Amino acid sequence: MEVLFVRFGAASARKFLHPHLKASFARFATSTPAGKFEPSKVLNLGVPKEIFPEEQRVSITPSAVKILTAKGFNVLVEADAGASAQYLNSEYVKAGARLIESGAKDLYAQSDVVLKVRSPLLDKEVDLLNPNSTLISLVYPAQNKDLVNKLASRKVTVLALDCIPRISRAQAFDVLSSMANIAGYKGVVEAASHYSNFFAGQITAAGRIPPAKVLVVGGGVAGLSAVATARGLGATVRAFDTREAVREQVESLGAEFLTISVKESGEGGGGYAKEMSKEFLDAEMALFAKQAKEVDIIITSALIPGKPAPKLITKAMVDSMRPGAVIVDLAAEAGGNVETTRPGQTYIGGSNRVVHIGYTDLPSRLAGQASALFANNITNFLISMMPKDKGSWLSLLIFLIVISIHSIR
Numbered sequence: 001m002e003v004l005f006v007r008f009g010a011a012s013a014r015k016f017l018h019p020h021l022k023a024s025f026a027r028f029a030t031s032t033p034a035g036k037f038e039p040s041k042v043l044n045l046g047v048p049k050e051i052f053p054e055e056q057r058v059s060i061t062p063s064a065v066k067i068l069t070a071k072g073f074n075v076l077v078e079a080d081a082g083a084s085a086q087y088l089n090s091e092y093v094k095a096g097a098r099l100i101e102s103g104a105k106d107l108y109a110q111s112d113v114v115l116k117v118r119s120p121l122l123d124k125e126v127d128l129l130n131p132n133s134t135l136i137s138l139v140y141p142a143q144n145k146d147l148v149n150k151l152a153s154r155k156v157t158v159l160a161l162d163c164i165p166r167i168s169r170a171q172a173f174d175v176l177s178s179m180a181n182i183a184g185y186k187g188v189v190e191a192a193s194h195y196s197n198f199f200a201g202q203i204t205a206a207g208r209i210p211p212a213k214v215l216v217v218g219g220g221v222a223g224l225s226a227v228a229t230a231r232g233l234g235a236t237v238r239a240f241d242t243r244e245a246v247r248e249q250v251e252s253l254g255a256e257f258l259t260i261s262v263k264e265s266g267e268g269g270g271g272y273a274k275e276m277s278k279e280f281l282d283a284e285m286a287l288f289a290k291q292a293k294e295v296d297i298i299i300t301s302a303l304i305p306g307k308p309a310p311k312l313i314t315k316a317m318v319d320s321m322r323p324g325a326v327i328v329d330l331a332a333e334a335g336g337n338v339e340t341t342r343p344g345q346t347y348i349g350g351s352n353r354v355v356h357i358g359y360t361d362l363p364s365r366l367a368g369q370a371s372a373l374f375a376n377n378i379t380n381f382l383i384s385m386m387p388k389d390k391g392s393w394l395s396l397l398i399f400l401i402v403i404s405i406h407s408i409r
Helices: 019-028 061-068 089-095 106-109 146-151 166-173 175-194 221-232 246-254 280-294 315-319 361-382 392-408
Strands: 029-030 037-040 044-047 074-076 098-100 111-115 134-137 157-160 201-204 207-209 211-217 234-240 298-302 326-329 346-349 354-357
Touching: 029 392, 044 106, 061 074, 061 361, 074 089, 074 106, 089 098, 089 146, 098 106, 134 361, 166 361, 175 221, 175 280, 175 298, 175 326, 175 354, 175 361, 211 221, 211 280, 221 234, 221 246, 221 298
Parallel strands: 044 074, 044 111, 074 098, 111 134, 134 157, 211 234, 211 298, 298 326, 326 354
Antiparallel strands: 029 037, 201 207, 346 354
């Protein structure tokens, strides 16, 4: 098996495209009298219904089906695959997809390339994949070695969307950024629904109501989305990130950028922050301890690729917060930034009754929008690999070289 876009080095810079996938695209391109390459309908894309618990998203929407079928792909969709995201079977059929009503087994059997949101479940879906077929989905191979080994044993080519590097060439298929954007937005919406006061300040006949004070820890895509959403709801927002470059983005959204006295760059690779020195971390924790006593809502989004999320908000900080304060831990799936987070749960804890929101499926809770963005990303990815003319195999090779080299780094 060739696993492309894998940071731990399973990909080889000399093997950019699995032979089966290359053959699929070779079959997919046919010459015309005009000398151009046009698609012939031979490559079957399979869209199964997601069976991961509580997963509501679907990998391809009817709008994406229209684009893909126009490019010559056959799109096979399992019945009710999009129902949880409010995409009806009839919409898929109208867009040009072939509905598979006989179940996932038949869908997988007929698919050259399987498009999924979540990685296939080890004990239920991997064995359905055809040997030498291709899987395009979120995989997180560094955290799922058993899954990778099982896929390898079935000679499945895996294109791990979570390992596509965050470079300008790959922005159009950056699934992680799309989902992080939704998580940041939805995290604020969840906070607002659990907070017992207004977000925006008001002046009424009954008196003045101050705006909610929100602290956002982490200035990546999710953090900036949270800042923008909280500001849009009228809250007073302050944000912190280890990267000074984030200051301009935070301030452009109307929020305050917090700093500490220790000067150290947090710039890491791939759009992520790096691990910081003990001196920096001590100063950072002192800042968070002070802020916890002042704010009404804390939203955390700090992640380090391939490692558990750093613990930034301690139990002592939580205990010092105002009664009824709210914490949203956007890093809960990676263990959480908050010491008291319970991944996958929402609960009220402590004598000050702080609301803890530790959902690990925030994008799925906005399933329609999340599916639309995911489908756009994966469609752009597929189209980018299509040979458009006789000379485009060179362009495809260069594209894969660039992506693979950045991934291995």
